Amino acid sequence: xxxxxxxxxxxxRRFTADxxxxxxxxxxxxxxxxxxxxxxxxxxxIVRERHxxxxxxxxxxxxxxxxxxxAQERDGGAFxxxxxxxxxxxxxxxxxxxxxxxxxxxxxxxxxxxxSRALLHKGFTELGMRTIWAETMTLNRGSxxxxxxxxxxxxxxxxxxxxxxxxxxxxxxxxxYEITGEQWERx
Numbered sequence: 001x002x003x004x005x006x007x008x009x010x011x012x013r014r015f016t017a018d019x020x021x022x023x024x025x026x027x028x029x030x031x032x033x034x035x036x037x038x039x040x041x042x043x044x045x046i047v048r049e050r051h052x053x054x055x056x057x058x059x060x061x062x063x064x065x066x067x068x069x070x071a072q073e074r075d076g077g078a079f080x081x082x083x084x085x086x087x088x089x090x091x092x093x094x095x096x097x098x099x100x101x102x103x104x105x106x107x108x109x110x111x112x113x114x115x116s117r118a119l120l121h122k123g124f125t126e127l128g129m130r131t132i133w134a135e136t137m138t139l140n141r142g143s144x145x146x147x148x149x150x151x152x153x154x155x156x157x158x159x160x161x162x163x164x165x166x167x168x169x170x171x172x173x174x175x176x177y178e179i180t181g182e183q184w185e186r187x
Contacts, residue, residue, distance in 0.1 A: 004069045007118045010111060012069040012083055013102045015055050019070060020048045022079050032103050035137040038166035058086060065127055067098060067166070075117055078090055080106040085119045094130040096123060112146045120150060133178040138168030144177075152177035 013025075024047050030039035044052070044121060058067040068084040081102035087093050098119055100112050123129035136143040137159060155180040156176040164170060 005118055006074065007114050007123055010080070010115050010118075011072045011074050011077075012115065012118075014059055014064070015051065015052065015068065015070050016058075017056065017174075020044075020052050021091055022070065022106065023047045023052060023082075026079075026081055026101060029104055032101060033042060035140045035167055036101075036164070036170075038164075038168065040166075042063055043080050062086065062093070066093075068099075071100075071102070071111070079103070080111055082100070083115045084129075085123055094117055094128055096127075096129055096132050096162040098123075098134045101186055107142070113149050116146060120179065126183050129181060131178055131180050132170075132184075135174050136177045137167060137169050137174050144175065147177040150179065151183060152179045152185070174179055 001011075002016075002142045004014060006012070024042070024044045027042035030041075033039050033041065047162075057070045061079060066086045067083055068086065071080050072078060072081055073080060081100060084099040085096050087096050098116055100115060102111060120132060123132050133155075134143075134147050136147070137160070140159070154175055155158040157164060157177045158168040158176055160167065160173050
């Protein structure tokens with residue numbers, strides 16, 4: 001297992017080509033996909049042929065330091081979802097997106113906050129990040145609450161992308177939260 005980081009309860013590791021079924025299962029839960037696709041599952045061939053190769057290629061692009069990482073419980077190894085810390089495809093390397101997608105069975109256990117907090121720490125102490133940002137739909141109170149717990153600040157309201165117009169609350173758009181290295185240090 002290619003471990004990226006560990007927390008008290010989680011192991012984050014790099015995805016491999018053998019992990020397609022984990023992502024397919026995660027993206028097939030309507031509750032998980034509620035604010036992403038309106039509950040529609042991601043087609044398995046899209047995961048296998050586009051998403052997973054893009055994820056794996058990201059490790060090479062960013063020297064294994066940034067990307068999207070599989071999250072497992074340290075006790076027992078159950079897959080709970082993924083976390084990401086990565087720049088925009090053509091963006092500056094010192095500005096990264098923080099994100100996560102967790103299995104419904106893992107909701108409400110503090111995993112989103114725990115994994116995200118560890119990524120902020122790594123980003124600001126080891127990887128030279130200046131700003132870390134996260135976006136979600138305005139109605140997604142669960143994710144917004146995590147961002148606020150992390151000390152992130154609401155910085156912008158964003159329009160709903162054209163491919164997400166079917167999502168509940170699309171008319172309200174999204175929100176962007178940010179935290180700088182200085183804000184994190186003051187924490």
